[in-house]
Amino acid sequence: MFGFSRRRMKLGRLKVQLADSAQGTRSPIKQSKRTSNTNNGESGGRASGQSDELNCQYSSDAPEANNTTTGKSENWMVLSIAGDKPTPRFNHAAAVIGNKMVVVGGESENGLLEDVQVLNFDRFTWSAPSSKIYLSPTSLPLKIPACKGHSLVSWGQKVLLVGGKTEPGSERVSVWAFDIETECWSLMEAKGDIPVARSGHTVVRASSVLILFGGEDSKRRKLNDLHMFDLKSLTWLPLHCTGTGPSPRSNHVAALYDDKILxxxxxxxxxxxxxxxYSLDFETMIWSRIKKKRGFPSPRAGCCGVLCGTKWDYVEAFEVPFLEDVLSVLNSMSGGKALGLDSFTMAFWQHYWEFVRLEAMNFFKVFYEFGSFERSLNVTFLVLIPKKEGAEELKYFKLYKLGELFIQANLLKFWQVGLRR
Incomplete structure (x- = not known):
């Protein structure tokens, strides 16, 4: 189901110790006695303390993962799941409501997905909602867009889909609601200062308020802005904070502690x-960077986590250079440069990246998973191709490496497929 190698998953833990609270300005979030859930399986923990300064400890003595984890032993085990398994995917989102986990969208080898998959924890059975009725505020049939890099949070008997990179694209963040009982979608007509469209952001819920942070916009610019969405009035508002906050980023992890600390x-x-x-105290609206103590997790992106009490458990993502890293390096190269006389220029790779990225990223994935690459990449055959009919002298032949011809043929295949789309 999840698009990362089982060999590279680890269970780690951040232990966040909260001291007594200092007095400060009033939080924009109305406090609630109930503990709320956050996106992608993250949940707010229960505690009585709060602070704008935290200390953090880290431990990763849990064993290597196989597939899924149990809550007490921290050991991984394979679950026997019935039903039609969802299409393999990544950059999807999931949320838990009662005894069900809802998975929406993501990206497969064939492109973006728009499906909804439900896992019943009582029977451990996958199912796809059969209803195709999507309700709009004007009662017209709608269909959720194919999306990736979105957030999914639970709210009562609904899951809320927030933002993401969609097809077709949009200029502003949209919020969709899926009712678990009726299996119907509805588009929430938001108002106010609606955030710019983005993906790779995080959304957590505090009572009837959503808190959105960061992500990446359609121009691939990293963001570190903070917004709140009131689910009762359907109004977006920007949040302004002081202190040293996180730098612009995407594919990070967020959790909400006791509805007070992000x-x-x-x-x-x-x-x-x-x-x-980093932590943000919603009573003082001050960001603080948490000091590292003892060990600390290595740099990572695309992982997920859950806050249980004062402990933040997370699952590492597959340790490969993620898409943004590769694309950043590619875009930093001069477009007129090429690897050889007969190679494509960097401008070609930059312009047609959407058509070739799956092949390119699969290369990196195989290399980092197995620690080696095809020996044939360092071996090639030379071939002389005549420049004109009846050529006999060497100057009328063009020298090619068969390896490059094969790669270029595959690139042209992707390019032609893209044109047909």
Whole structure:
């Protein structure tokens, strides 16, 4: 189901110790006695303390993972799941409501997905909602867009889909609601200062308020802005804070502690992967960077986590250079440069990246998973191709390496497929 290698998954833990609270300005979030859930399986923990300064400890003595984890032993085990398994994917989102986990969208080898998959924990059975009725505020049939890099949070008997990179694209963040009982989608007509469209952001929920942080916009610019969405009035508002806050990033992890403290960890910036940890006290609206004590997780992006009490458990993502890193390096190269006289220029790779990225990223994935690459990459055959009919002298032949011809033929295949789309 999840698009990362089982060999590279680890269970780690951040232990966040909260001291007594200091007095400050009033939080924009109305406090609630109930503990709320956050996106992608993250949940707010229960505690009585709060602070704008935290200390953090880290441990990763859990064994290597196989597939899934049990809550007590921290050992991984394979679950026997019935039903039609969802299409393999990544950059999807999931949320838990009662005894069900809802998975929406993501990206497969064939492109973006728009499906909804439900895992019943009582029977451990996958199912796809059969209803195709999507309700809009004007009662017209709608269909959720194919999306990736979005967030999914639970709210009562609904899951809320927030933002993401969609097809077709949009200029602003949209919020969709999926009712578990009726299996119907509805588009929430938001108002106010609606955030710019983005993916790789995080969304956590505090009572009837959503808190959105960071991500990456359609121009691949990293963001570190903070917004709140009131689910009762359907109004977006920007939040302004003081203190040292997180740098612009995407694919980070967020959790909300006791509906009062927002935690942000890791992610990817424009040029590197991060492992810094920040907290925002909603009573003082002050960001603080949490000091590292003892060990600390290595830089990572695309992982997920859950806050249980004062402990933040996370599962590492597959340790490969993620897409943003590769694309950042590619875009930093001069477009007129090429690897050889007969090679494509960097401008070609930059312009047609969407058509070739799956092949390119699969190369990196295989290399980092197995620690080796095809020996044939260092071996080639030379061939002389005549420049004109009846050529006999060497000057009328063009020298090619068969390896490059094969690669170029595959690139042209992707390019032609893209044109047909």
């Amino acid at each position: 935690l942000i960890f890791g992610g990817g910036s424009k040029s590197r992967t991060l492992n810094d940890l």
